Amino acid sequence: MALKKFLKYLVFVMLITALGFLYSFSSARNHQKKVSEISIEFEQGNNNFLTHLMVNKLLIQNEETVKNRTKSKLNLYGLENKVLKNPYVESATVFLTIGGQLKTVIKQRVPVARVIVKNDSYYVDKQGVKVPLSNNYSVRVLLVSGVKNDKEINEILPLISFILGDNFLQKEIVGIEKSDVNEYQFAVRSGDYKIDFGNLTEVDVKFKKLKAFYNKAFEDKTIQNYKAINLKYHNQVVCTK
Template sequence: MKFKFNLKREIKIGAAILVILAIIAFTERRRGEVSIKDISVKIDNVHENHFLDEADVMDLMQLNQQNLKGAEMTSVNLKDIEKRVKAEPFIRDAQLYSDLKGNVVVSVELRRPIARIVRNDGPDGYIAEDGRVMPVSDKFTSRVVLISGGYIRQLLKQKTVDETEEGAQLMELIKAIRDDEFWSAQIAQLDIDSKARITMFSQVGDERIEFGKPDNLEVKFSKLKIFYKEILPRMGWNKYKRVNLEYEGQIVAE
């Protein structure tokens, strides 16, 4: 095997490497000389979930904005601060970065709640869109479907609600309610027993809807819509106290 040595090419490659190294060294030196001039906190509130504000994010950073300003950039570990911010349950993601002018930007994406856990033996909480359970907030209350019952203890043991098959089905049910204008307005609460059997309570009417396990959603919701659209208008909204959707091909109303 023969190798052909090209002196001019090797010189060009070597010169390019030296230039790149020089630029890196210059950039690092400039960064070391730069002090933090400004801090910008950007919070993604596209869904209007104001659980945190800019002051809360600054507190999570465990740094006072005035003290941080003027500090040398090399004395601040942005990765450590980013990790600390991401540990907050309300925050789904966070990115911290700086530029050569001394500006630090903190970009935060908040979790979106889709259900609220209510219980008598402990504090309430929210189920987020990504399945995480997060605490309630004094700053903001989200209007979402309520979750109660013995199954809550199982949910609180999991890192995310959808870790189990039944949990994943429950998430699909909650999202189906949220994404449908009629059901999101009609269904107020899901009471789930220890065996993951669901009883629904509506915003209008006194009926108890025995939904069963969170499976066959399309079939069960189709039957429930028949009940609301065709049966109740004829029979009256206070006619029935119990509606069962678990039997195949029929609706049981008493």
Template sequence: MDKKLIWKRLLIGFAWVICLGGLVVLMGFIESKKASVVCTAVKVNIPGNQYFIDKQEVDQILQANSHTLVGQKLENINIQDLENKLRANPFIEFAKVYTEMDGVLMVEVSQRQPILRVMNHYDMDFYIDQHGLKIPLSSNFTARVLVANGYIDELFTNHVDSLHTQLAKDLYKTADFIRRDSLWDAQIAQIYVNTDREIELIPRVGSQRILVGNADSLNVKLRNLQAFYKQVLPHVGWDKYRTINIKYTNQVIGVKNELTKADSAKMKALKLDSLKMKKDTSQIKM
């Protein structure tokens, strides 16, 4: 019984040795085959509907159009160097280069996705992408994203960079929140930063400005605003208020557009309609 077990183990071990040996031979054959294969073509794949960079620009980066790649032996092409060249482009987020056995050099490129265009206080213009990184504008393509302007102090040095000011980080959080919500993505047309460095939203419907303040508790603030839209504006009209202040977490304050004669007789200053809301926003006290 012990001898049978020993022979069984020996046979299993011998089978593994044969398999590993075959694998080594196969890898050696592939490497020798690759050493004799030359690059016959360069194929570039850029998925998505952004057009910051096209295949011609990728070819220029790789220098494929000057035949420095086509005709070379695959073993002489530095794949890592090509990937590094591609990743140095500010519009490319990810790049992968590999070769096929038939000599085709495959290039896969993923572009950065902007979610906000910023026009700062110093006339600098740049995008913020989905990861919160600043990227330059493109001469090839203009992304249809929210625009933020006004008193924005975030600087841009024309290369991919992280956000440095808290205001810029709040703008990114606000734009990211809006784009993920179908209601607000359709309703909000622009973001403005006022002289107090507070964030205001400019809606597509209505003439009022929505004072958000900062990006804290955005889900609560905009839930309160939605309740205000449903319960108040249908009764008073969309142009009743000049400003809707939602910067306080559980309160909505509507600043009237203009005063009636009755209001003027009662008070000379602009009257504020303070609408205190409960946390569940199901009831609004006027």
């Protein structure tokens, strides 16, 4: 009886030892596997700030390409952080497949406005993150002027989101200008007139007034008679000819 127990124990130990050896052997072989291919995927979207070639140049380790490098010498965390530092990248994942393919999945930033200042111009995305202009790609977005700092950019983001969330307003309003007294004026697509929006109070009420006015003005074709449309006054739209 004692002998049977001993034999069972011996078989168990030998099995564990064999499995441990096989795992170590397999792990060692896996670490010595080389990167066979670099695959770059961009998540769905219309932005083309980055090209496959540009991302390939980011996937450099110790000034050398990672292709044909062994897995053991690969710093995936470092490569991922390098890609994430690119100003056009919102999120990125870098990982190795079982077959030895180095895969990079990238989501590019989506600009919602272009901010124009004295000697500079840049995009901002929906989080207010600044995105530099690109020689590779240009985006048609709202033009914003008069904002001086990050705080003022963050203050105007809800207004931009409201405009972009409405199909009509998104097509009609092409520019926003902030004045020194924290009031806003819109440039529009349908004419040379300006819309005086006032401050950022009762935003939804003001846009409802504007849409109601537009319905009438477009219907009777009088919209081109106006030089300015003022939404600042309560329950009324004041127009200047």
